[in-house]
Amino acid sequence: MSELRDTPLPETPLLEPPLLETRSLVKRFPVRHGLTRRLAGHVTAVDGVSLRVAPGETLGLVGESGCGKSTVARLLTRLERPTSGTVRFAGQDLAGLDERRLRPVRRELQMVFQDPLSSLNPRQTVRRILASPFAYQGLEPDEPVERLLERVGLRADHADRHPHEFSGGQAQRIGIARALALRPKLVVCDEPVSALDVSVQAQILNLLKDLQDEYGLAYLFIAHDLGAVRQISTRIAVMYLGAVVETTDRDTLFATPAHPYTRALLSAVPLPDPDAERGRERIVLRGDLPSPLDPPSGCRFRTRCPKAADRCAAERPALRAIVPGHEVACHFPEEMP
Amino acid sequence: MSLLTVRGLTVDFGSGVRAVAGLDLDLAAGQVLGVVGESGSGKSVTSLAVLGLLPRDARVGGEIHFDGRELTGLDRRSLRRLRGNRIAMVFQDPLSCLNPYYPVAFQIAEAYRAHHRAGRKAAHRVAVRMLERVGIPEPERRARSYPHEFSGGMRQRVMIAMALCLEPDLLIADEPTTALDVTVQAQILGLLRELRQEAGTAIMLITHDMGVVAGLADHVVVMHDGRAVERGTVHDVFHRPQEAYTRGLLACVPRIDGPLPHRLPTLEASS
Numbered sequence: 001m002s003e004l005r006d007t008p009l010p011e012t013p014l015l016e017p018p019l020l021e022t023r024s025l026v027k028r029f030p031v032r033h034g035l036t037r038r039l040a041g042h043v044t045a046v047d048g049v050s051l052r053v054a055p056g057e058t059l060g061l062v063g064e065s066g067c068g069k070s071t072v073a074r075l076l077t078r079l080e081r082p083t084s085g086t087v088r089f090a091g092q093d094l095a096g097l098d099e100r101r102l103r104p105v106r107r108e109l110q111m112v113f114q115d116p117l118s119s120l121n122p123r124q125t126v127r128r129i130l131a132s133p134f135a136y137q138g139l140e141p142d143e144p145v146e147r148l149l150e151r152v153g154l155r156a157d158h159a160d161r162h163p164h165e166f167s168g169g170q171a172q173r174i175g176i177a178r179a180l181a182l183r184p185k186l187v188v189c190d191e192p193v194s195a196l197d198v199s200v201q202a203q204i205l206n207l208l209k210d211l212q213d214e215y216g217l218a219y220l221f222i223a224h225d226l227g228a229v230r231q232i233s234t235r236i237a238v239m240y241l242g243a244v245v246e247t248t249d250r251d252t253l254f255a256t257p258a259h260p261y262t263r264a265l266l267s268a269v270p271l272p273d274p275d276a277e278r279g280r281e282r283i284v285l286r287g288d289l290p291s292p293l294d295p296p297s298g299c300r301f302r303t304r305c306p307k308a309a310d311r312c313a314a315e316r317p318a319l320r321a322i323v324p325g326h327e328v329a330c331h332f333p334e335e336m337p
Numbered sequence: 338m339s340l341l342t343v344r345g346l347t348v349d350f351g352s353g354v355r356a357v358a359g360l361d362l363d364l365a366a367g368q369v370l371g372v373v374g375e376s377g378s379g380k381s382v383t384s385l386a387v388l389g390l391l392p393r394d395a396r397v398g399g400e401i402h403f404d405g406r407e408l409t410g411l412d413r414r415s416l417r418r419l420r421g422n423r424i425a426m427v428f429q430d431p432l433s434c435l436n437p438y439y440p441v442a443f444q445i446a447e448a449y450r451a452h453h454r455a456g457r458k459a460a461h462r463v464a465v466r467m468l469e470r471v472g473i474p475e476p477e478r479r480a481r482s483y484p485h486e487f488s489g490g491m492r493q494r495v496m497i498a499m500a501l502c503l504e505p506d507l508l509i510a511d512e513p514t515t516a517l518d519v520t521v522q523a524q525i526l527g528l529l530r531e532l533r534q535e536a537g538t539a540i541m542l543i544t545h546d547m548g549v550v551a552g553l554a555d556h557v558v559v560m561h562d563g564r565a566v567e568r569g570t571v572h573d574v575f576h577r578p579q580e581a582y583t584r585g586l587l588a589c590v591p592r593i594d595g596p597l598p599h600r601l602p603t604l605e606a607s608s
Contacts, residue, residue, distance in 0.1 A: 064518035197375040198545065199604035202589035206600045224518065231591035231601060254593055268523035269593050270548025274571045276594070277552040284527060285520045287474070288488045 017091070018052040019186055019218050020076065020109075025049040025085035027071050031293060043292045045071040047242035048085070050319070051220075053186060058212065058219040060233030060250070062226060062265075066289055067239040069222045073190040076220065077111045078102055090185070107137055110179035114191035116171035120163040126174055127159045133181045141181070152177040153207060169200035173207065180211065186218045193228055205231050226269050230254060238262045241292060241300040244319055248326040258322055258333040261301050299331070307332050340366040340507060340539050341387065342402040348382050348563075351394035356382040358563035359399070364556075366506065367537040371554030371571065373544060373586075379563040380543045384511050387541070388426055389416040404506065422452050425500035429512035431492035435484040441495045442468065442480030449502045467498035471528060490521035497528060504536065511543040526553060547590055551575055559583045 027046040030039055046068045053059045063069045074080040076087055078094055087094045089109055097105065110133075113119040120129055127145050134141045146156035152173040163171055172192060179187050189208070193201040205228060211217060223229050229236060230250060237247040238259065246259040257263045264283040271277050285304045290296055296303050302312040311331050319329040343362035349355050357379040364370040374380045385391045387401055389408060401408040403424065408416070420426070428434055436444060445467055446460035455463070461480070468476035471494040484492055493513060500508055510529065514522040530553060532538050542553055550557055550571065557574040559567040559582065567580045578584045585604035 064520060198547075198586065199375060199589050202591070202601035202603045205591065206603065209600060225591075226519070226593050227591035230593055230597065264520060266593060268519040270522075270526070270546065270552050271594060272547035272551050272575065272587060272590055272592065274551045274554075274575050277548070282523060282527075284523050288490060288521070289518075 018088075019055045019090060020051070020053040020220070021088045022049060022051045022072075022076065023086045023088075025051075025072070025075055025087065026083045027068075027075055027080060028083045041293055044242055044295070045292065046075065046082075049239070049242075049244055051237060051244070051247075053218050053220055055185065056212070056216045056218055057234045058221050058232050060229035060236040061220060061222045061239060062224060062229050062236060063239035064224060064265075064289065066241070066292060068242040069239050070190055072239075073111065073188050073220070073222050077109060077188055078105075079111075103137065107182045108185045110182065110184040110187045112172075112175050112179050112187060112189040112192045115195055116168060116175045117163055117166075119175055120171060120178075122163050125160050125162060129163075129174065130159075130178055130181055133178060137182065139182075148177050148181060151180070151211070153203075167200075168196050169203060172196065172200075172204055176204075176207065176211070180215070180217075183215065184217070186220065188220045188222070190222045191224070192221075194223060194225060201228065208232060226266065238265065241289065241295060243300060243329065244327075245301065245329045246327065247319070252326055256334070258326065258328045259301075259330050260305050260307050260332075260334070263334065264304075264306075299329075301330075339363050339402075340368075340404055341541070343383075343387070343399070344402075345399035346383065346386060346401065347396075347398035348379070348386055348391065349396045349398075350392075356395075356563055357386065360560070360563070360565055362541075362558060362565075364507070364539055364541055366539055367533065368556065369533060369540040369542055369554045371542045371544065371550035371557045372560060373547060373550050373557060374560035375545060375586075377562075378560040380560050381511055383560075384426070384509050384541065384543050388420060388424065388509060389413075418452075421448060421503050421505070423505055424507045424509065425503060425505040426509045426511070427493070427496045427500050427513045429515050431489070431496045431516075432484060434496060435492060437484055440481045440483055441487070445495070445499045445502055448499050452503055463502055464498070467502045468495070470501070471495075471498045472524070473498075488521075490517055490524060493517065493525055494528070497525075497532075501532065501536070501538075505538060507539045507541065508532070509541045509543070512545070513542075514549060515544070515546070522549075529553060547575075547587060559586065 025046055026048055028042045028044050031041050031043050032038060033040040049072055061069050075082050089105055094105060130145050130148055131141060145159045149156060149158055154170060154173050193204050196204060209232060221232050233250050235249050236253045237244045240261050246262045257266055264285050267283045287304055290303055298314050298316050299312040302308040317329045317331045319327045321327050322333055341364040343360060346357050346360040348357040360383060372380045386397050397409055442461055442464040445464035449455060449460045449463050465476050465480050468480055473479050473491060473494055514525050517525060529540060533540055544550060554571045557571050558565045561582050567574060567578060567583045578587060588602040589604055591601060
């Protein structure tokens with residue numbers, strides 16, 4: 001699993017220098033067992049992830065549970081420290097920064113969480129919640145809280161209420177307002193709509209797009225829902241068991257997915273159309289995700305892959321460009337039409 | 338001939354909340370009825386009412402006929418006999434429905450023995466056969482595993498095995514794949530589709546996911562605020578929805594195919 005980490009990134013056409021760039025990011029967690037908390041091994045949650053987010057774009061990061069996408073979010077925002085690899089934000093390496101030197105970075109790099117209610121302090125009023133980013137930065141708010149609430153589609157008189165007085169969708173709007181308060185350049189959104197009803201999901205996705213149009217924000221949008229990811233992303237990276245297996249622009253990913261996992265994932269999404277759904281060729285994967293404690297040799301996906309061959313067990317495929325801007329980690333990627 | 342007929346169902350809770358406000362449902366033998374709606378629409382309360390599993394403070398009105406028998410007002414013992422034997426259920430969270438202290442095959446065998454005269458060994462053999470039937474690899478060995486040793490998808494297979502070992506006429510599946518990843522969801526939906534074809538089990542499928550309904554249901558009821566706002570064949574509801582609410586619900590789901598709007602149409606809901 002280590003031969004990949006020093007592989008240079010394939011050339012991708014990028015007009016602007018990236019706002020955020022990770023190289024060969026690795027995070028290992030110790031796994032402890034029993035009363036004595038004996039060290040039983042390590043689980044590699046993130047295993048050599050290299051990503052780029054350009055200013056103003058949305059990179060969608062998709063994958064199923066346990067693929068490491070939320071750990072990536074926590075590494076980017078330095079809620080966790082990487083085991084190895086680098087995270088550069090606006091040209092600065094975040095790895096070596098202590099809490100004091102991270103503070104100015106946090107002004108520009110914010111996060112929105114999945115569960116809006118548990119990410120808001122239940123004892124504080126909305127006014128206080130939205131003032132806390134300024135307090136942490138030692139700044140005076142540059143606009144009244146009421147104005148900020150209106151920006152995210154809430155009312156001025158919501159400012160003096162407590163989180164429990166809001167629905168899930170409204171609470172997520174407060175979470176978004178808190179992330180936006182400092183006018184960041186990048187917002188990492190970790191499953192921001194998956195706890196919400198479909199009609200509320202649509203409203204939050206629209207809000208995120210409107211705010212992006214207005215402020216030129218970049219997003220890293222993490223989700224397992226491929227429909228939501230398609231709706232909001234400009235580029236998409238697909239993760240499987242700790243690694244990126246495919247990355248390209250949104251339309252290419254949905255039109256001509258090249259990695260067998262991406263193809264299976266897309267074919268598994270139920271379409272809200274009974275005719276399309278019944279006539280559909282489905283690639284149903286065998287079995288379950290292998291344990292990340294004991295990942296398969298070579299290609300991580302080979303145990304469930306319909307195309308697996310001997311080479312896949314022996315050699316881990318590197319992420320490489322099959323055409324400019326479309327990178328796939330597979331020995332046998334789907335031929336382009 | 339209708340297997341399940343619900344007429345004018347109302348459910349009120351002690352707190353004064355009316356969760357279901359006059360609902361009619363019809364499900365024929367061997368058919369799949371999709372009941373869709375957002376949270377709070379009353380779809381899960383409806384399934385619990387059919388099963389007779391509502392808490393004591395709930396007041397149920399209206400009629401529920403199952404295979405010609407009236408279920409409302411039936412005593413607990415008769416209801417219990419009916420559940421399992423004729424009506425089985427699968428819920429969203431399999432882990433909280435399984436006992437962590439017993440191996441999975443033991444729990445399936447226990448359900449089987451509650452309704453059949455069978456010895457431990459015979460019931461165990463039934464359990465292993467059911468595990469094999471729902472696609473658990475190495476069923477002989479995995480029969481002795483505990484729920485925590487299984488993944489979410491495998492646990493849901495165990496729940497389905499438990500429901501099926503009694504060969505019910507009706508399976509009530511309440512958000513059976515909501516907690517699962519899409520590739521595992523595809524496996525479980527495939528399994529439900531097979532069951533319906535091979536065993537002729539009627540399924541009442543309760544979900545918020547329009548895609549899941551489109552792939553499995555014959556008929557659809559769209560619920561909103563405790564009422565059916567639209568009903569029809571799956572084809573009619575998806576291709577010719579009559580109600581604005583149904584159209585809105587279909588339009589606001591971001592899709593992986595088709596045209597991509599810059600902004601999604603939204604329902605006027607209370608966000």
